[in-house]
Amino acid sequence: MPRVDIGRMREHLRLYLVMGSVNCGRDPLMVLEEALQGGVTLFQLREKGADCLTGSRLHEFAQAARRLCHQYDVPFLVNDDVQLALAVDADGVHLGQDDEPAAHVRSRMGDKIIGVSVHSLTEAEQAVRAGADYGGAGPMFPTRSKLDAHPVQGPELVRRLRAGGASLPLVGIGGITVDNATNVLQAGADGIAVISAISWAEAPREAAQSLRSILK
Numbered sequence: 001m002p003r004v005d006i007g008r009m010r011e012h013l014r015l016y017l018v019m020g021s022v023n024c025g026r027d028p029l030m031v032l033e034e035a036l037q038g039g040v041t042l043f044q045l046r047e048k049g050a051d052c053l054t055g056s057r058l059h060e061f062a063q064a065a066r067r068l069c070h071q072y073d074v075p076f077l078v079n080d081d082v083q084l085a086l087a088v089d090a091d092g093v094h095l096g097q098d099d100e101p102a103a104h105v106r107s108r109m110g111d112k113i114i115g116v117s118v119h120s121l122t123e124a125e126q127a128v129r130a131g132a133d134y135g136g137a138g139p140m141f142p143t144r145s146k147l148d149a150h151p152v153q154g155p156e157l158v159r160r161l162r163a164g165g166a167s168l169p170l171v172g173i174g175g176i177t178v179d180n181a182t183n184v185l186q187a188g189a190d191g192i193a194v195i196s197a198i199s200w201a202e203a204p205r206e207a208a209q210s211l212r213s214i215l216k
Contacts, residue, residue: 003111004075006169009133012042012075012113013171013191014215015208020047021061023199029064031204036072038208040198041191043069044094044115046079062088075113082108094136097123102130115171119150119157121164128168136193137161139174140184144196155187162188181214191215 004012017032017040024031032043045065047053053061062078066088069076077092078085082105085093092113095102102116116127118135127135139152158172172184173193181192192211201207 004113004133009113009169010190013134013169013193014041015039015211016042016044016171016173016191016193017198017208018044018046018079018173018193018195019199020045020049021053022047022049022051023195025200028061028199029068031199032065033068034204035198035208036068036074038198038205039212040072040074040208042075042077044077044079044193045090046094046195048079058084059087062090066090077113077115085109085112092133095132102127102132106131118161118170119153121161121166124161124164124166124168124170128166132168134169134171134190135161135166136173137170137189138172138193140172141175141177141180143175155183155189158184158187158189178210178214181211185215 017035021028045062047058066076075091077094078090079094080099082093094115096117102114105114113133115134115136116132118124118127118137124135137157142152169190171191171193172189176192176194177197184192198204198207
């Protein structure tokens with residue numbers, strides 16, 4: 001897909017699901033499809049932790065997830081693993097601060113979407129210079145989904161980034177639920193990224209719909 005413009009990127013970030021096979025209690029592809037039916041606008045495959053898929057099983061899962069996302073016209077991103085993203089023709093990648101530099105990834109992935117986790121104005125400015133399409137700001141609230149998460153900064157992080165002149169599309173991530181999502185949006189985020197609020201919900205479709213209703 002051609003490199004996304006800023007307006008389109010902001011739309012993609014509205015309801016961003018991050019998930020791997022270990023983040024659900026049943027068939028992850030079923031959870032993903034229900035979430036897509038509920039209105040998810042961007043999906044990131046983040047296959048981390050104990051019992052995560054590797055090798056050919058991961059490749060097959062990524063291909064299936066990509067096909068499913070494209071049935072709903074939703075971009076499919078891969079967390080960290082640029083080689084996997086290229087192998088399955090993902091629509092982009094999301095990078096942490098300790099991953100391969102975004103500028104290097106841009107040279108490898110061309111016009112595909114590149115997101116970068118940011119925890120300060122300096123990191124946000126560096127992401128822009130490196131050619132990132134969006135920043136993932138967080139953690140917004142305490143989360144159990146990422147054991148290596150940075151200290152919680154809350155929606156105030158988004159406010160600081162915006163006040164400092166950060167103009168790139170921003171999505172808040174970390175512990176976001178229907179009860180606190182509004183705070184993240186009011187701080188200046190273009191959207192919210194969630195894991196457990198949808199992936200562990202008894203009804204992922206309805207969970208996604210509830211979050212979408214807040215976004216309206």
